[in-house]
Amino acid sequence: MMNSALNRPVLVLNRLWQAVSVCSARRALSLLYLGHAEVVDNAGGAYATLDFMEWNDFSRHADDEECFHTINFKIRVPQIIVLLLFDKMPRKEVKLTRNNIFERDRYTCQYCGRRLERKDLNIDHVIPRDRGGRTTWENVVTSCVPCNTRKSNHLAHQIGMTLLRKPRKPKLRTFINISLSTVPHDSWKHFLDLAYWNVELSD
Numbered sequence: 001m002m003n004s005a006l007n008r009p010v011l012v013l014n015r016l017w018q019a020v021s022v023c024s025a026r027r028a029l030s031l032l033y034l035g036h037a038e039v040v041d042n043a044g045g046a047y048a049t050l051d052f053m054e055w056n057d058f059s060r061h062a063d064d065e066e067c068f069h070t071i072n073f074k075i076r077v078p079q080i081i082v083l084l085l086f087d088k089m090p091r092k093e094v095k096l097t098r099n100n101i102f103e104r105d106r107y108t109c110q111y112c113g114r115r116l117e118r119k120d121l122n123i124d125h126v127i128p129r130d131r132g133g134r135t136t137w138e139n140v141v142t143s144c145v146p147c148n149t150r151k152s153n154h155l156a157h158q159i160g161m162t163l164l165r166k167p168r169k170p171k172l173r174t175f176i177n178i179s180l181s182t183v184p185h186d187s188w189k190h191f192l193d194l195a196y197w198n199v200e201l202s203d
């Protein structure tokens, strides 16, 4: 028996209790069951970790809507898990997509600095494709339509344009931090705030 609780997002912390990823409750429960992760629970203001058996016991008193049910048992869907081992969850690369490029550049044209809606933004190749520029994180930037048109197949410095910052491949944690407006649980905020500050300091 399946229910939608299995698709709920779960925040994943590494062994240093840093937010590294978001996974589905299905994946979180399987990591928990395999002993690769424990649930992070904030009971009475103190953080505790619970392994599968402890979490199973704890789940008996949980409300039904917080739980994943099978015919034989119910288990509460965790909000946060902490990985016990390194490398059990492969660190996903941030995919090079239009949306992710816009996210990295904060919806800001990297030439004129205007912040715009997604529909008014383009992707610009820093070294134009017809000069051998490739589509990589280091060679694409968010650009407004006028700047993109003006730059065309030139190199920016040839026509007096400059980049706000050198494009780089984003770190996964930067991306977790960006979705703060859609944090599904208050319990995540503590860890995302820490991630936010970590990201700012390392920039």
Ligand SMILES: [Zn+2]
Binding pocket: 109, 110, 111, 112, 113, 114, 143, 144, 145, 146, 147, 148
């Ligand atoms: Zn622009």
